[in-house]
Amino acid sequence: MSLRIIWWRFKQNKIALASLIVLFVLIIMALIGPYLNSWGYSEQVLQKTNQRPGIEYWFGTDSLGRDLFTRLWYGARVSILIGIVTSAVSVSMGTLYGSISAVLGGKIDEVMMRIVEVFYAVPFLLYVILLMLIMEPGIKTIIIALATVCWFNTARVVRGQVLKLKEEEFFLAARLLGAGKIRLIVHHILPNVTGHIIVMFVVVVSEAVFVEAFLSFLGLGVSVPKASLGILAKEGIQGIRSYPWQLFFPAVFISLLMLSLNLIGDGLRDALDPKIAVKKRAEL
Amino acid sequence: MNSQALISVSGLKKYFYFANNYFKKQAIKALDGVSFNIYKGTTLGLIGESGSGKTTLGRVLVRLYNPTAGQVFFKGKNLLSFKRSDNLQFARQVQMIFQNPFSALNPRMTVDGIIGEGLDIHRLAEKGQRSARIEYLLERVGLNGSYLKRYPHELSSGQRQRVAIARVLAVQPEFIVCDEPVSSLDISIQWQILELLIKMKDEQGLTYLFISHDLNTVKYMSDYVGVMYLGKLVEFGPAEKLFASPKHPYTRSLVNDFPHLDNFKIKAMEKKQQPEFIGTQPGATSLVGCLFQARCPDCRPVCKELAPELSGHNNEHVTACHYY
Amino acid sequence: MKREKLLEVNNLRVVFSTHTAEVEAVKGIDFCLYKGETLGIVGESGAGKSTVGLAVIGLHAFSPGAVLSGSIFYDGEDLIKKSESHLQALRGARIAMVFQDPFACLNPTMKIGRQVTEVLRFKKGFSWKEAKLDAAVLLKDAAIHEPHRLMQMYPHQLSTGMLQRIALVMALACGPELLIADEPTSALDITTLWQTLEIIENSKDKFGTSIIFLTHNLAVAAGFCDRVLVMYGGKVVEEGPAEAVFSLPMHPYLRKLVSSIPGTSRYDRRHALSWAGHIQVQPTACVYYAHCHERLSLCQENQPGIFNVASGHYVSCWLYGVDL
Numbered sequence: 001m002s003l004r005i006i007w008w009r010f011k012q013n014k015i016a017l018a019s020l021i022v023l024f025v026l027i028i029m030a031l032i033g034p035y036l037n038s039w040g041y042s043e044q045v046l047q048k049t050n051q052r053p054g055i056e057y058w059f060g061t062d063s064l065g066r067d068l069f070t071r072l073w074y075g076a077r078v079s080i081l082i083g084i085v086t087s088a089v090s091v092s093m094g095t096l097y098g099s100i101s102a103v104l105g106g107k108i109d110e111v112m113m114r115i116v117e118v119f120y121a122v123p124f125l126l127y128v129i130l131l132m133l134i135m136e137p138g139i140k141t142i143i144i145a146l147a148t149v150c151w152f153n154t155a156r157v158v159r160g161q162v163l164k165l166k167e168e169e170f171f172l173a174a175r176l177l178g179a180g181k182i183r184l185i186v187h188h189i190l191p192n193v194t195g196h197i198i199v200m201f202v203v204v205v206s207e208a209v210f211v212e213a214f215l216s217f218l219g220l221g222v223s224v225p226k227a228s229l230g231i232l233a234k235e236g237i238q239g240i241r242s243y244p245w246q247l248f249f250p251a252v253f254i255s256l257l258m259l260s261l262n263l264i265g266d267g268l269r270d271a272l273d274p275k276i277a278v279k280k281r282a283e284l
Numbered sequence: 285m286n287s288q289a290l291i292s293v294s295g296l297k298k299y300f301y302f303a304n305n306y307f308k309k310q311a312i313k314a315l316d317g318v319s320f321n322i323y324k325g326t327t328l329g330l331i332g333e334s335g336s337g338k339t340t341l342g343r344v345l346v347r348l349y350n351p352t353a354g355q356v357f358f359k360g361k362n363l364l365s366f367k368r369s370d371n372l373q374f375a376r377q378v379q380m381i382f383q384n385p386f387s388a389l390n391p392r393m394t395v396d397g398i399i400g401e402g403l404d405i406h407r408l409a410e411k412g413q414r415s416a417r418i419e420y421l422l423e424r425v426g427l428n429g430s431y432l433k434r435y436p437h438e439l440s441s442g443q444r445q446r447v448a449i450a451r452v453l454a455v456q457p458e459f460i461v462c463d464e465p466v467s468s469l470d471i472s473i474q475w476q477i478l479e480l481l482i483k484m485k486d487e488q489g490l491t492y493l494f495i496s497h498d499l500n501t502v503k504y505m506s507d508y509v510g511v512m513y514l515g516k517l518v519e520f521g522p523a524e525k526l527f528a529s530p531k532h533p534y535t536r537s538l539v540n541d542f543p544h545l546d547n548f549k550i551k552a553m554e555k556k557q558q559p560e561f562i563g564t565q566p567g568a569t570s571l572v573g574c575l576f577q578a579r580c581p582d583c584r585p586v587c588k589e590l591a592p593e594l595s596g597h598n599n600e601h602v603t604a605c606h607y608y
Numbered sequence: 609m610k611r612e613k614l615l616e617v618n619n620l621r622v623v624f625s626t627h628t629a630e631v632e633a634v635k636g637i638d639f640c641l642y643k644g645e646t647l648g649i650v651g652e653s654g655a656g657k658s659t660v661g662l663a664v665i666g667l668h669a670f671s672p673g674a675v676l677s678g679s680i681f682y683d684g685e686d687l688i689k690k691s692e693s694h695l696q697a698l699r700g701a702r703i704a705m706v707f708q709d710p711f712a713c714l715n716p717t718m719k720i721g722r723q724v725t726e727v728l729r730f731k732k733g734f735s736w737k738e739a740k741l742d743a744a745v746l747l748k749d750a751a752i753h754e755p756h757r758l759m760q761m762y763p764h765q766l767s768t769g770m771l772q773r774i775a776l777v778m779a780l781a782c783g784p785e786l787l788i789a790d791e792p793t794s795a796l797d798i799t800t801l802w803q804t805l806e807i808i809e810n811s812k813d814k815f816g817t818s819i820i821f822l823t824h825n826l827a828v829a830a831g832f833c834d835r836v837l838v839m840y841g842g843k844v845v846e847e848g849p850a851e852a853v854f855s856l857p858m859h860p861y862l863r864k865l866v867s868s869i870p871g872t873s874r875y876d877r878r879h880a881l882s883w884a885g886h887i888q889v890q891p892t893a894c895v896y897y898a899h900c901h902e903r904l905s906l907c908q909e910n911q912p913g914i915f916n917v918a919s920g921h922y923v924s925c926w927l928y929g930v931d932l
Contacts, residue, residue, distance in 0.1 A: 169382040170390040173448070176346055177402045177455060178375030187401070191392035333797035334768070441653075470652035471824065475868045479877055497797065504870030541798050543827035545854060545872050579799075 006195060009271035016267025019260035026257055030080055033073025041074040041227055042066065053245055060245050062235055072249050075227035080205075080257075082142055082212045082228070087204040089147040094154025095197055099189050101155070102162035103181055113159070116152050124149045128211075132220045142221055146208050154200045161193045195272045199265060206261035213254055229254050289321035289357070290459060290491050291345065296354035298340050314340040316515040317354070319594075322459075322508075327485070327492040329506030329523065331499060331538065337515040338495045342461040345493060346380045347371075358459075376406055379457040383464035385444035389436040395422070395447055396432040402454040421450040425480060442473035449480065453488075461493045466501060478505060499542045503527050511535045514575045517594060521601030531596075531603040533580050574606070582607070614786060614818050615641040615664065620678040622659050633659040635842035635895070636678070641786070644812065646819040648833030648850065650826060655839040657822045661788045664820070665705055666695035682786075701731065704779035708791035710771035713778065714763045721759025724778055731782040750777045750807050769800030776807045783815030790822045805832055826866060830854040835920075838862050841895035848921030858923040860902045894926070902927060 011017055034041060037058065044064045051061040059068040101112040128145045135141040165171055165188070174188050209229070215221040216230025229250050236247030298315040314337045322328045330338045343349045345356060347363060356363040358378065366374060382388040389398055399418045403409045409417045419429040425446040436444055445465065452460060462481065466474040478501060484490060494505045502509060502523075509526045511519040511534065519532040530536045574580070574587040586606050596602035622634040634656045641647050649657045664680055664687065680687040682703075687695065699705075706713065715723060724747070725739040734742060740759075747755035750773050763771055772792060779787060787808065793801050805828075811817045823829050829836055829850065836853050838846040838861070846859040857863045867876040894900070894907045906926050915928040 169384055169388040172348055173380070173382065173388060173451065174390075174401065175348070176375060176378075176380055177451075178372045178405050179401065180405075183405070187393065187397075188390055192390070194392075333799060471826070471865060472652060472868055475870055475875075475877070478870055499798070500869055500871035502871075504875070538798055541802055543798075543801065543825065543831055545827045545830055545866060545869060545874070 003194075006268075006271050010267050013267040013270060016263050016270075019263035019267070022256060023260040023264065026076065026253070026260070027080060030073050030076040034070045034077070036073075037067065037069060039067035039070045041070050059249050060243070062246055063239060063243075068232075068246065068249060071227045071232060072253060075229050075232045075250065076253055076257075078139065078222060078227060079209050079212055079229040082139060082146070083205040083209040086143050086146040086150060086208040086212075087201050089143070090150035090208075091154050091197060091201050091204055093147070094151035094156075094200070095158045095190070095193070097151065098155035098158030099162050099185050099193070102159045102166065103185055103189065105166075109159075113156075116155055119149075119152055128215065129220060132215075137220065137223050139222055139226075142212055142215065146211060150204050150207060154197075154204070157196055157200060158193055161196055162189050165189055165192055195268075199268045199272065202261055202265040202268060206258055206265065209254075209261070210258060229257075288323060290324045290359060291322040291493075292357040292360075293321070293345070294319045294355050294357075296341070296344060296356065297352045298337075298344055298349060299352045313515045315344065315351070318512075318515075318517050319354075320510060320517065320520055322491060322493060324458075324491055325485075325489050326507040327494050327505050329502035329509040330493065330495045330512060331497060331502050331509065332512035333497065335514070336512040338512050339463055340515075341512070342380065342463045342493060342495050346378050346461050347374065348380075372406070376455045377457050378459045378461070379452040379455065380461040380463060381445075381448055381452055381465045384468055385441045385448060386436075386468075388448045389444055391436050394433050394435055395439075398436075398447060399450045399454055402451060406455055408455065418450075418454075421454055422447075424453065424484075425450045426476075440473075441469055442476060445469060445473075445477050446480065449477075449484070453484065456488070457490070459491045459493070461495070463495045464497070465494075467496060467498065474501070481505070499527075499538065500544075511538070516575060516604065518576065518605070519601075519603040520594065521596070521603075525601045531601070531608055532576075532605045533582065534576050535603075537579075574604075611642040611645075613640045614643045614683065615820075616679075616681040617660075617664075618679045618681070620660065620663060620680065621676070622656070622663055623675045625673050625675070633842055634663070637837075637839075637842075637844045639837055639844065639847065641818050641820060643785075643818055644816045645835060646808075646812070646821055646833045648821045648823060648829040648836035649839060650823060650829045650836055651839035652824055654841070656842040657839050658790055660839075661705070661790050661820060661822050664786075664788060665699055665703055666690075666692065701782070702784055703786045703788065704784040705788040705790065706772070706775050706779050706792050708794050710768060710775040710795075711763065713775040714771060716763050718762075719759065720761055720763065720766070720774055724759070724774065724781070727778045727781050746777050746781060747774070749810065750774075751803050767800075769796045769804065772796060773800075773804055773807055776804065780807070780811040780815075780817065783811070784817055785815075786818050786820070787811070788820045788822070791824070792821075793828055794823065794825065801828070826854065826869070843895045843924065845896065845924050846922070848918070852918060852921045856918075858917055858921070858928060859896075859925050860900050860927070861896050864901075896925075 044066055046065050048056075048061055049063050049065040051065075053060040053068075059072060061067055062071070097112065097116075101109045104112075127149065131145045131148075132141060135144070171184070171188055174184060179188070212221055212228060213230035213233065216228050217234045219234070221230050222228040232250035233247060233254070236243075236250055239246050296315055296318045297313070299311040299313055301311050316337075318337075318341060320328070330341065332338045340349065344351050347366075351364070358374070361370075363374075393401075396415065396418050399421055400409075400414060403414060403417060415432070418432065422428055422431055427443060427446055427450070431439070431443070431447070436447070439447065465481065466477050469477060481492070482505070485492060492505070494502060496502050506523045509519075509521065509523045510517050511526075511532065513534050519526060519530065519535045526535065527539060530539045572591075573589050574583075574592055577583045577587045580587065584606065590606070592604045592606050594602045594604045596608060617637065617639050619636050619638060620634055621632065621636050624631045624633055637656075637660065639647070649660060651657045659674075663676055664682070666687065676688050678688070682698070687698075690698075714720075721740070721743060724743040725734075725736065728734045728739040728742055729736065732739075732742075743759065744755045747758060752758055752770070752773065758766075758770075758774075766774075772795070776792070789808065792808075793804055796804060808817075808819060808821075812819065821829065821833055833850045835848065836850050837844050838853065838859065840861050846853060846857070846862050853862070854866065857866050867874045869875060870877075890908060892909055892911065894903075894910075894912050897903055897907050900907065904926055910926075912924050912926045912929070914922050914924050917923050917928050
């Protein structure tokens with residue numbers, strides 16, 4: 001299937017399309033949001049703590065008198081950045097690992113896949129917590145920690161796809177022409193697993209955003225005064241009885257982000273699966 | 285003999301193993317002792333049903349599979365003793381055309397990328413001449429430069445098969461294995477591809493191994509024909525002789541049963557039904573004696589004890605049957 | 609000699625809408641099927657023959673994008689106007705269909721015996737015991753050697769030829785009035801081809817089943833069918849008794865087709881390398897205009913009518929027009 005047809009099939013799924021628009025708006029806001037008013041993300045006005053949402057502070061302020069509107073978009077930016085970078089790193093690692101494993105095949109494949117399984121068996125939270133203890137907490141550490149645990153799935157999916165491609169006649173033809181391993185991977189495998197990689201990318205972004213929020217919430221993530229969605233939620237929950245909006249906005253944002261990413265992932269998966277008929281039959 | 289033959293195969297065996305359970309491995313004998321020669325400039329046709337091992341044979345010859353036993357000589361050199369440097373050289377000389385024009389071309393590459401791949405790998409064209417060379421190849425297979433930037437899904441199945449042929453011709457091979465090159469094409473496209481293959485052969489002195497289950501095309505394309513049954517050659521000889529007077533009962537049934545437009549007078553009605561046995565797949569049975577015994581109309585006691593060897597009065601036309 | 613008509617199709621059109629365009633797969637065809645007759649529909653891929661077959665058993669259930677017009681009278685009722693539940697009942701009891709790929713009809717997780725007996729139980733109201741006995745008899749009739757052993761096996765353990773026969777046995781188990789066979793022999797080896805056709809032939813003798821036989825194989829159509837329709841580009845271009853149509857083909861398309869099979873006496877290789885080439889065709893032109901070697905200026909403007917060239921033999925081509 002060409003990318004054009006995949007895009008057409010994706011568009012037929014109205015929910016996924018709407019999610020894509022929501023995601024787009026969220027990302028734009030994360031980029032420009034902090035500059036929409038005059039407050040800085042760490043700027044404290046101690047006279048005006050725990051303000052209600054209003055004209056001066058659109059989303060209110062927190063217990064230190066910081067503008068929640070600015071902090072929310074700033075936090076979103078950090079979270080999304082962590083998600084995208086983590087996903088990019090781990091998906092490329094996984095793709096590389098999976099395709100090398102499948103292309104080399106035989107004993108090497110066997111060993112490489114056993115290694116993945118061993119990694120799988122390690123409880124991931126424990127591993128991340130240990131890593132955070134060794135390295136100083138911060139965005140870089142979170143990305144490293146998440147990237148090193150998120151690539152297994154991609155590696156497995158890509159390996160499965162490549163094993164299928166290896167039996168295709170065009171792959172055999174390229175081998176017969178004398179194509180080397182690198183050429184086979186770059187020209188014949190990667191372009192044909194692009195679709196799956198895109199799906200994996202979206203899924204891993206949502207996973208990473210969620211796990212980051214979770215870690216920050218536990219206090220293992222991004223360090224203050226920097227903000228991330230997890231931090232905002234953590235701060236918000238402390239005043240949940242008196243100032244519910246402090247939790248409300250970050251929670252809504254996390255939910256919207258997760259929902260749209262997952263729906264987009266589902267839509268892409270369906271669009272890529274030729275066995276699922278979309279509303280009108282696509283010309284395949 | 286070996287010195288003249290372009291390809292010489294002796295005692296070729298290829299077993300595929302699959303695990304029944306952790307302790308026992310079962311072998312499927314896809315090829316079980318096949319020997320023949322292919323001479324330069326001739327076409328050897330291989331016929332047989334699905335599961336007879338003809339595709340496996342083709343793939344062993346182009347080194348996609350390593351044989352379990354036996355030897356393959358290409359121009360007197362043993363294929364199995366090839367080193368790394370020989371491989372690239374070999375890739376230029378021996379090529380393969382596949383059956384399915386849909387999966388034979390990378391869907392994410394344009395026509396010029398597909399045809400140019402061989403040129404790039406073997407550095408056959410200098411930078412300025414690459415596209416001219418590809419255009420020339422396209423014209424040779426009946427297409428033109430306007431196809432250069434198209435993707436496979438924009439081509440018809442016949443056009444795809446032409447591109448696949450151009451890709452092979454790009455490296456100027458001497459020997460091409462054609463594995464059912466027209467079976468999945470429409471009739472009106474089949475003959476165009478066949479005639480194209482013949483034209484290429486005449487112009488470049490190519491040698492073909494032509495694999496097909498379609499007797500008509502094999503008869504038309506081949507100088508020599510081998511008939512395969514469950515991984516063994518049961519008959520081998522010059523095409524005309526073999527089709528005019530098939531010896532092995534299996535070949536006879538193939539030739540007689542083949543639906544033919546020339547004499548289509550309801551063959552179905554004349555045929556006496558033969559009950560079929562379950563599991564005549566290779567490896568499913570460990571038969572003693574002739575593999576064809578269960579389906580043979582004139583099976584004798586000796587057929588159940590002794591496997592017949594390829595033999596014949598003259599060495600040209602040989603068959604593996606106790607009657608000859 | 610007017611026989612009773614089982615099926616009468618008038619001006620059937622089928623339009624599929626895809627994301628790029630609307631495709632008219634069948635462009636207005638008329639034919640009828642007499643009781644007890646085998647009607648072959650011959651054509652290459654894209655000719656629309658499968659669509660015709662599916663239209664008869666209720667196409668809109670299988671592909672939601674299809675729009676049908678015209679009428680399909682089956683036993684006096686117009687199937688196009690009938691509801692899905694009505695068609696469902698008809699498909700179960702009176703109309704059966706088999707496909708090229710027998711796996712499509714068989715459940716891979718169920719033993720053969722269970723699948724065959726279940727069909728008998730549902731359609732004939734047999735008890736388990738009766739159904740089991742009857743299934744064994746039916747399979748034996750279909751020239752299967754050890755039906756009891758076969759019934760204990762799963763589909764993946766059997767060859768395609770064997771599965772196709774089982775699919776046929778199931779389709780024909782309760783004597784349908786009409787069998788639509790979509791390329792049932794195209795995936796089979798030659799040796800099992802006639803045995804498969806014989807199962808259909810037996811059902812004709814036993815129940816008087818009428819058959820619509822869709823195939824691209826001219827020789828099989830010639831040997832097996834009473835009457836044939838030749839389709840091209842969604843239209844019927846020639847129709848007549850099989851013998852007449854294939855011994856004296858009239859339409860330029862069919863004439864080219866019968867001369868395009870290598871290895872037969874009518875093969876003419878000159879045609880293979882000379883195609884009329886692609887030209888812009890007006891929607892009013894004959895469907896074959898773009899590829900026709902004998903086109904007239906008239907053909908570009910007007911769809912040819914249907915001309916009677918011999919008794920029961922019709923051609924849709926201006927070459928045979930009365931006032932040319």
